[in-house]
Structure formats: structure tokens, C-alpha cells
Amino acid sequence: MGLSIRRELKLREWREAVREFERIISLIEDILKKRVDPFTVDISELLEKMRLLLEKYGDEVLLMDMEALSRIVDLIKEQEEWVQNESLVLGMGPLFALARLRQMSLEEIAEKFCEVWNPIAYRDQMMVSTVLRALDYLDAVRRLPKTLTGVESVDFRLSEETLSNLGLLSEEAFREKLSEFSRKVERLLGEESSIDYWDLVLDDTFEKSLENMILLSYLCSRGEVSLKVNPLTDEIKVVKPGSRGDRFSLALPFNYNIWVRRIAEKKKNRREG
Amino acid sequence: MPKRKRIEEKVKRLIAVLFLRSRGRPGVRGYELRKLLGEDYLEVVKAAQKKLEALGLEVRAVTDEGKLLDLENPGSEISEARFVIVVKENLKPEELKSCGWRIDEIAVLATAIVYILSLRGKAPRESIVQLLRDKVPEWRINMALDRFIKIGYLEEEDDLLKLGWRTYAEVDLEKLMTIFSTSTQ
Structure with a gap:
């Protein structure tokens, strides 16, 4: 004991x-x-x-x-x-730097920076691997539908044919994935009036998230859903297609680092929420 | 071949390799120059320096940790240091575009550098984005930061940004901080 x-x-x-x-x-x-x-x-x-x-x-x-x-x-x-x-730092605290940077316009900041900047001078040169990549690209472009050439391409819509020509997806697999994704979006939009873009596309793997982004962009170009952007908060919502007002293109940068950051934010929000 | 002529030939070769970038990073390391130009490569660098001065250019040697080395008194680090040619004259904001830069991208870089220095060397990426989001769209800030990380101006470590070797090579940091602590609005 x-x-x-x-x-x-x-x-x-x-x-x-x-x-x-x-x-x-x-x-x-x-x-x-x-x-x-x-x-x-x-x-x-x-x-x-x-x-x-x-x-x-x-x-x-x-x-x-x-x-x-x-x-x-x-x-x-x-x-x-x-x-x-x-x-x-010369005794300049973070708050001071913050206040000064907030007050200055972009032009003023850039102008001040130019006074102390001596950029490196060099000439870019192409390596054989880059030339081969460029040839691959040109080859892929040649296989795109003719609507892509010229300024009229604004009406171009991403089609299954294009994706399969680019070797991204087989026609059948793409159609299957698209209809599955479309059903998922339809169901979610039935429950709520809008869905957060990143909540919808982010998945467990980077590849799957990228695939979701492509599928969603295809649904947008088919007019099945619309995107609503809040310029103040940079929030992007997926909504049901509304009136055909001003249409605009939206470029969203996405790479592995962004995916990691977004996933971390999503998990954090879930924990806090 | 007389020594002077030999040095001149080597100067031409040196300037060519320093200007023509291969792979991702500009510049050539000290040991690569030694292999290319011989043991007296520093003599060649000094001779090239004189020629380039007249064109408003300067050869600088910078270590990966961002230390600028004195070519007159090179230490043991010179072998690993990266040799680059920089433009001595300061650019004018209107010239940025012709160099492939946007005003807002340069403002993002300047803000990131000042903010990182004010936090003694490292700053959360998110804070830099927050600081600029009133002036530049968030996606553009992130794109610019990614680009600056890729080309060596900044380095990312667990969501913290710090200055990269290229910032130390190109930017007079003391002068930058003086300007930002004295400039009147």
C-alpha cells in the first residue's frame, strides 16, 4: 500500500x-x-x-x-x-513604422524606395529545359479551339474538349466529375443562399482543391452559378446565378503555399467557430 | 600573352558571366569565378569594377546571409559569396515600368522591408498583408510577396517573412530606415 x-x-x-x-x-x-x-x-x-x-x-x-x-x-x-x-531600426518602433507606412500613398512609398535601391543588372537567358517547356505550351495552344485566337476570345468558355485536348481530363471522367460537383453545389445552395468560395473548393489534397477550382470555373462559365466578390473584405461567395449585369473575369492565384495557408485558416476558423 | 592583356580578356569574360543569368538566381559564386578565371579572380573583379564604374555599374559580393563583402579586404567568406553587378544610379519611379515592375509591387516590397526591420528581422506575413490591404487588393499583395520570395528579396519561414540575400545586395537599409523615420508628410 x-x-x-x-x-x-x-x-x-x-x-x-x-x-x-x-x-x-x-x-x-x-x-x-x-x-x-x-x-x-x-x-x-x-x-x-x-x-x-x-x-x-x-x-x-x-x-x-x-x-x-x-x-x-x-x-x-x-x-x-x-x-x-x-x-x-534607430529607435523606430513597429507602431511608428506602421503609422508612417499607413499614411503614405503607394507612389510615395515606391518613390522613397527608389532612392535607396540599386537593382542587380542582368540579362535573362533561356535554358534548353525552358525552350522545351515553351514548345510543349505552343503545341497545347495549337490544339485549342480556334475561338481562343484573336481578341474575340472573350466569349470563350472552357469546354470538356479543351480540357481533354490539353490532356487535363478524359471527356468521360470530366463529365462525371462535373455533374457530381454540380450536384454538390446545387445541394449546398439549396440549404444556404451563398457558400464561401474557399470552403467549397478546398479539399484534403492540393490536387483535389485545384480540380474543384477548375470544375467551379466551368460551372460559372456555363452560368450555373455566380461569384460575388466583396472588395472590402476580399470575401468570395458562390451564389445562384442572378441578373446578367456587369460580368467580369476573376483571377485567383493558387499554388501549394496558398493551399497550405487556406487549409490552416479553415481549421483555425473551425476551432474558433 | 602579357599580363595586362590576359587580365583584359578575363574582364570581358567576367562581365559576360555576371550579366548572363543562368538558372534561377542572378550572380556567380566566388569559387565558380576562381574556377573560370583562375586564382587571381579578385584582381580581375577589381579591374572590371573600374570599367563598369564609367557605366554607372558596380560589382558587389554578398553572402547568403546578406553580408556585403569588401572587395579590398576579402575574408574567407568571399569564396562562397555571390558576385553581382548592380546599377549604381537610383531608378526613378517612372522607370520602374520599363524594368518590369509595377509601382504597387515595389510599394509592397518597401513596406515589407521596413516592417520586417522594425520588428527586428522577421514579421508575420499576415501582418504585412493587413498593413497593405487598404491600398492593394489582397491577392495582388500575396502574388507580389510570392514573387519577391521566389527571386530572393524575401524569405519565408513558418509564415514569418525575413529579408533575403538580394535585399541586402541591392538596398541600402540604413538609408531606407533613415528616410522612413525622417520623411515628412
Whole structure:
């Protein structure tokens, strides 16, 4: 009985020690992430605390100790960078810089920047791989329908034929995917008046998300759905097609980094929501 | 071949390789120049410097960490440093377009640099986007930031942006911060 109580007490103490290590790690991570002055932490105090814990618990906390030590190395590196940049800042705090940048127009900022900018002078040259890529592109363009050539191409709509000519999708697979996606959008628009664009297209993989974007753009060009953009918030909503007022093209940059960021935002919103 | 003529030949070769960019990044590393021009490559660089001065150009050596090296007193880092030719004269805003830049893209770069420096070296990407979104559409800011990351002006590390080697090579950061802390509205 006494042995079990002693074991229980030891386990509790060990848990407390692990929590202490976790506190140190999260403190440093917070500083690095939120860009707080890294000198607000007394590193020697942290090291002393870690030394005592390591002495008391030995191998049982070795991994945690190593992790905390690695974070302290990051913090020291951060302190070094902070000092290096301190001379450049000349006492100008982030709020001051923020206020000044907010006040200035784009032209003024660019004009001031040009006064201190000496751009590198070089000539671009094409490598064999780039030439081959260009040839592939020209070959793909040649296979596009003729409506794409010339300025009249504004009426061009992305067709299955085009996609299959470009080797993106087989005709059958595309039709199947499109009708499945169309049904999904129709069902969602039946439940709500609008859907957030990114909520609709983002999927578990980058490839699938990109595919959804292509399918949605096809539905838009067929007039089955419309997009509503809020210029103030940059929010894009998918809505049922309304009156055929002013039509415009919308370019949305999308790459792997954007996908990772959007997915992270989506997860964060879900957690907060 | 007399030494002077040999150096002149090498200067021509050096200027050609520095101007013609191959692969993604402009510039040539010190050890590549040594291989191409021989052990006296720094002598060739100094001779080229004199010729380029008359054209308003300058050869600079910059390390990957962004340290500008003095060609007169090169340290051990010179071998790994990247040699580039920069335009000594400052551009005028109206000349930006002919160089392939938009005013708003340059404003995004300038804002990012000033903001990163004011936060001592790193700044959240999101904060830079927030700062500019009243003036430039968000998608354009992100596109410009991606472009600057790709060509070496900025570096991204876990959603934090920091200055890239190219900013250190091309921008006089001390002067930039002085301008932004003294310019009157």
C-alpha cells in the first residue's frame, strides 16, 4: 500500500517536471512566433531550472530537456538577429513604422524606395529545359479551339474538349466529375443562399482543391452559378446565378503555399467557430 | 600573352558571366569565378569594377546571409559569396515600368522591408498583408510577396517573412530606415 502511494507521488512529481519543461518550450515558442523582444526572458534562469530538473529526474526527462535546450538555442539565435537589426531600426518602433507606412500613398512609398535601391543588372537567358517547356505550351495552344485566337476570345468558355485536348481530363471522367460537383453545389445552395468560395473548393489534397477550382470555373462559365466578390473584405461567395449585369473575369492565384495557408485558416476558423 | 592583356580578356569574360543569368538566381559564386578565371579572380573583379564604374555599374559580393563583402579586404567568406553587378544610379519611379515592375509591387516590397526591420528581422506575413490591404487588393499583395520570395528579396519561414540575400545586395537599409523615420508628410 505504502509502496503504491510512494509510486503515485513520484509519478505526480514527474508529471509536474514535464509540465515545467512544456512551459519553458511554449514560452520560447510564443516569443519566436509573436515577435516579442527575446531579451525579456532570462536564459540563465531557465537553464538553472532545467539543470535542477535534470539532476532530480535524470534520464526520465532527458528528451524534454533536449527539446527545451534546442528551443533555447533558437532563442539565442533570435537575440543575435534582434541585436543585428537594432542598429538599423534607430529607435523606430513597429507602431511608428506602421503609422508612417499607413499614411503614405503607394507612389510615395515606391518613390522613397527608389532612392535607396540599386537593382542587380542582368540579362535573362533561356535554358534548353525552358525552350522545351515553351514548345510543349505552343503545341497545347495549337490544339485549342480556334475561338481562343484573336481578341474575340472573350466569349470563350472552357469546354470538356479543351480540357481533354490539353490532356487535363478524359471527356468521360470530366463529365462525371462535373455533374457530381454540380450536384454538390446545387445541394449546398439549396440549404444556404451563398457558400464561401474557399470552403467549397478546398479539399484534403492540393490536387483535389485545384480540380474543384477548375470544375467551379466551368460551372460559372456555363452560368450555373455566380461569384460575388466583396472588395472590402476580399470575401468570395458562390451564389445562384442572378441578373446578367456587369460580368467580369476573376483571377485567383493558387499554388501549394496558398493551399497550405487556406487549409490552416479553415481549421483555425473551425476551432474558433 | 602579357599580363595586362590576359587580365583584359578575363574582364570581358567576367562581365559576360555576371550579366548572363543562368538558372534561377542572378550572380556567380566566388569559387565558380576562381574556377573560370583562375586564382587571381579578385584582381580581375577589381579591374572590371573600374570599367563598369564609367557605366554607372558596380560589382558587389554578398553572402547568403546578406553580408556585403569588401572587395579590398576579402575574408574567407568571399569564396562562397555571390558576385553581382548592380546599377549604381537610383531608378526613378517612372522607370520602374520599363524594368518590369509595377509601382504597387515595389510599394509592397518597401513596406515589407521596413516592417520586417522594425520588428527586428522577421514579421508575420499576415501582418504585412493587413498593413497593405487598404491600398492593394489582397491577392495582388500575396502574388507580389510570392514573387519577391521566389527571386530572393524575401524569405519565408513558418509564415514569418525575413529579408533575403538580394535585399541586402541591392538596398541600402540604413538609408531606407533613415528616410522612413525622417520623411515628412
